[in-house]
Amino acid sequence: MTLSTESDNALPLDMTIFGGMGDLAMRKLLPALYMAYLHGNLPGSTRIISTGRQDYDRNAYLAHVEAHSRSFIAAENFNDKTWDGFLQLLEYVRLDVQQAPDFGALAAASREGAQRVFYLSTAPSLFTTICEKLASAGLVDKNARVVLEKPLGTDLASAIEINEAVGKHFEESQIYRIDHYLGKETVQNLMVLRFGNSILEPLWRAPNISSVQITVAEEVGVGSRAGFYDGAGAMRDMVQNHLLQLLCIVAMEPPTSLNADAVRDEKLKVLRSLRRFGLADIARDTVRGQYSHGVSGNQEVPGYHEEKNVPPDSKTETFVALRTFIDTWRWSKVPFYLRTGKRMQRRSSKIVIEFTNPPFPLFPDAPGGVANRLVIELQPEEAIKLQLMAKEPGSGMHMQQVALNLDLQSAFQQRRAEAYERLLIDVVRGRLTHFMRRDELEAAWEWADPIIEGWSTLGEKPHAYAAGSWGPAESFALLARDGYHWVE
Incomplete structure (x- = not known):
C-alpha cells in the first residue's frame, strides 16, 4: 500500500x-x-x-x-x-x-x-x-x-538567536521545525473531527464546553537523557512544545484553507491569546513535581535524584500540571488543564473535552459528575470516545454513562504510518502544515518563559510523587477546587 x-x-x-x-x-x-x-x-x-x-x-x-x-x-x-x-x-x-x-x-x-x-x-x-x-x-x-x-532553545532569547542564525541561510519556507506529536494520526484527525463534522463544530465553544484536559503521561524515567533533561525539565521538554501544540489544535478557529500558513496563522492566534501568568497565578495555578523511588511495571525504580548524572540537590521538575485560559469569545472562562510527567502510572496521552451538564436535572437519579465527554486518545492506542448518559435496562429511569467508541485501528484497513515516517514524507514533499513556524515557536516561549522564571523566583522545591503514580496530590487539588478530576 x-x-x-x-x-x-x-x-x-x-x-x-x-x-x-x-x-x-x-x-x-x-x-x-x-x-x-x-x-x-x-x-x-x-x-x-x-x-x-x-x-x-x-x-x-x-x-x-x-x-x-x-x-x-x-x-x-x-x-x-x-x-x-x-x-x-x-x-x-x-x-x-x-x-x-x-x-x-x-x-x-x-x-x-x-x-x-x-x-x-x-x-x-x-x-x-x-x-x-x-x-x-x-x-x-x-x-x-x-x-x-526540538528543543529549539531554552527560552525566548535562545530561540530567537537560533531562528536568526538559521534564517541567514534558509528561507522560512525551507525550515521544518519538527514536533513528532503533530505527525500522529489522531492529532491530524482532530482537524477533521472539528471542522469536517457539523454535529460538533457548533458545540465546540463556551458555554457548551466546561473544561478541557490535555495529558501526556510517560511511564519511563529520564534514563540516559538525564544530562540533557536536568537542564530542561518538563516545562521546556514537553509543555512548551507538545502540549501547547495540542492545545492550539483543540482551540484554534477554522482556517480559511488547509494551506500551511492558513493553519499556522490560527494556531498563532491561540498562542497569543493564552493568558499570561503573574507570580500569584503561578503559585495558585501551577504544580511542579519530581518523582521519587517507587514501583513501575512491577519493578522497583529509582527516584530522580538517584538517576545517573542528576545532581543530588536538583530542583528540576519531572512533572507539570497547570490551569490556563484562552482569552477569546469562543473560550471565555473555560479552564484548560495541562499535565505531563515522567514515571507516571502508565503511558497515556489524551485530550478530554468535558461538555456542560444539562441546565435542568430532569433525571434526579443521574450519577454525579460530567454527563458528556469527548475523549481523544493519542497513545498508546488511538481512539475517539464520546461518553453519553443512557438508561439502564429495567424499570425506572436509572442512568449510566456509556461510550460510543471509534477505534481508529479497526475502522480503517489502510496502514497507519508512525509519526516520524509521516513527517519525513511531508518534508520530502514540501508540506509545511504540520511543522511550527518561527512566530509560533517564539509565541510559545513568550508564554512559557514567565512561568519558568516565576518558579525560580518563588524558589520552591517540586512536590515529590512516587514513581508509578499519577503525580503529586497537589495536581488533583488543582482540579478539585473547580469541581473536576483528572480523567485517567
Whole structure:
C-alpha cells in the first residue's frame, strides 16, 4: 500500500542526518525511512547520508545500523530483500561539525541537482554552526530544506538567536521545525473531527464546553537523557512544545484553507491569546513535581535524584500540571488543564473535552459528575470516545454513562504510518502544515518563559510523587477546587 500523496518529488533525494549515529536516528529516523521506502514513498533515486565523529567506513556503519536500528522495525514489516535494498541507500560521512574541512567531504558526497534535506538531530547549540558551514560548503541552494529537532532553545532569547542564525541561510519556507506529536494520526484527525463534522463544530465553544484536559503521561524515567533533561525539565521538554501544540489544535478557529500558513496563522492566534501568568497565578495555578523511588511495571525504580548524572540537590521538575485560559469569545472562562510527567502510572496521552451538564436535572437519579465527554486518545492506542448518559435496562429511569467508541485501528484497513515516517514524507514533499513556524515557536516561549522564571523566583522545591503514580496530590487539588478530576 502506498500512502496518498499531493505530488511526487521529481528530484533525486539526498537526506543528510547530522547526529546520524545517535539514539534518535537509530530508534526513530532510520526505521521511519525504511517504512517510507517499503511503501514506495521515497523518490526513486534516494540516498541517506549519516554523519558522525566515529571513524567508520561504510561497512562498519552498516554493521552499526544492523545492531542498533533493525530491531526497532516491527517483525510484520520486516523483509530481508527490502532491508537489503534499503541498506543500499545508506552512506556514512565522518564529520565533526566544528571542523569546516569535514563539510568538504560531505559536499563531495552530495549530488549536484539533488533535493537536499538536512536533518539536525543534534544539540540545538550546534544548529548555528552546522547551517553556517553548510552554506560555506555550497550545500544550501533554493531547493534545500533543513529539519530542526526540538528543543529549539531554552527560552525566548535562545530561540530567537537560533531562528536568526538559521534564517541567514534558509528561507522560512525551507525550515521544518519538527514536533513528532503533530505527525500522529489522531492529532491530524482532530482537524477533521472539528471542522469536517457539523454535529460538533457548533458545540465546540463556551458555554457548551466546561473544561478541557490535555495529558501526556510517560511511564519511563529520564534514563540516559538525564544530562540533557536536568537542564530542561518538563516545562521546556514537553509543555512548551507538545502540549501547547495540542492545545492550539483543540482551540484554534477554522482556517480559511488547509494551506500551511492558513493553519499556522490560527494556531498563532491561540498562542497569543493564552493568558499570561503573574507570580500569584503561578503559585495558585501551577504544580511542579519530581518523582521519587517507587514501583513501575512491577519493578522497583529509582527516584530522580538517584538517576545517573542528576545532581543530588536538583530542583528540576519531572512533572507539570497547570490551569490556563484562552482569552477569546469562543473560550471565555473555560479552564484548560495541562499535565505531563515522567514515571507516571502508565503511558497515556489524551485530550478530554468535558461538555456542560444539562441546565435542568430532569433525571434526579443521574450519577454525579460530567454527563458528556469527548475523549481523544493519542497513545498508546488511538481512539475517539464520546461518553453519553443512557438508561439502564429495567424499570425506572436509572442512568449510566456509556461510550460510543471509534477505534481508529479497526475502522480503517489502510496502514497507519508512525509519526516520524509521516513527517519525513511531508518534508520530502514540501508540506509545511504540520511543522511550527518561527512566530509560533517564539509565541510559545513568550508564554512559557514567565512561568519558568516565576518558579525560580518563588524558589520552591517540586512536590515529590512516587514513581508509578499519577503525580503529586497537589495536581488533583488543582482540579478539585473547580469541581473536576483528572480523567485517567
